[in-house]
Amino acid sequence: MILTLPLADASGGDAETLERWRRFLKHRDDLSSRMDLQTCNGCDYCGSRCTDGFLVTREEYEAARTFFATLPIEEAKRLSGEARTLPWPGAEETGAPVTYCRYRDMERGRCVIYPVRPTICRLFGQTSWLPCPIGAIDYFPEDAATFWNDYRRFERHTWSEWDILMRNKSFENDNVSKEGIVSPQDE
Numbered sequence: 543m544i545l546t547l548p549l550a551d552a553s554g555g556d557a558e559t560l561e562r563w564r565r566f567l568k569h570r571d572d573l574s575s576r577m578d579l580q581t582c583n584g585c586d587y588c589g590s591r592c593t594d595g596f597l598v599t600r601e602e603y604e605a606a607r608t609f610f611a612t613l614p615i616e617e618a619k620r621l622s623g624e625a626r627t628l629p630w631p632g633a634e635e636t637g638a639p640v641t642y643c644r645y646r647d648m649e650r651g652r653c654v655i656y657p658v659r660p661t662i663c664r665l666f667g668q669t670s671w672l673p674c675p676i677g678a679i680d681y682f683p684e685d686a687a688t689f690w691n692d693y694r695r696f697e698r699h700t701w702s703e704w705d706i707l708m709r710n711k712s713f714e715n716d717n718v719s720k721e722g723i724v725s726p727q728d729e
């Protein structure tokens with residue numbers, strides 16, 4: 543799949559940042575190729591951890607929105623109308639709520655934007671600090687920690703925070719180019 547992404551993330555918006563992001567995506571592809579993804583095929587146990595509030599880069603935010611916009615209108619309406627704040631499973635009697643990610647298909651138990659899911663979702667179950675919830679993965683690529691440190695150096699916000707930032711007039715007027723590139727993950 544070919545996706546159009548912004549040239550640079552909001553942390554810099556310059557050529558150096560773009561190059562850093564492209565290197566990061568290549569490293570992510572390489573890391574993914576060394577993960578035990580066969581075991582994950584068809585499994586949705588980590589879907590219960592798809593809760594809202596995690597941080598993504600601007601490119602990941604844009605990629606998710608671009609992908610979602612390709613869905614048939616009826617499907618998009620169904621997903622947009624799903625309730626995502628629910629009683630915490632297994633602790634319903636406490637009244638504690640949990641809000642799921644906006645891209646979680648609650649009815650069908652899957653990620654709507656799986657091909658362009660953010661980095662943290664790709665790492666889930668594949669690192670020692672985000673282990674598989676059912677312990678099915680026992681091998682982790684050695685450089686996963688270094689990779690995460692690289693990721694943390696990009697500006698990241700929640701989905702909702704990016705909504706606000708992208709609507710903000712001053713943010714729109716910055717000097718970040720809106721030209722598109724092809725993400726290395728899709729080459």
Ligand code: SF4
Nearest residue numbers: 592643645646653663
């Ligand atoms: S983007 Fe997809 S995989 Fe990531 S938390 Fe949301 S629903 Fe889950």
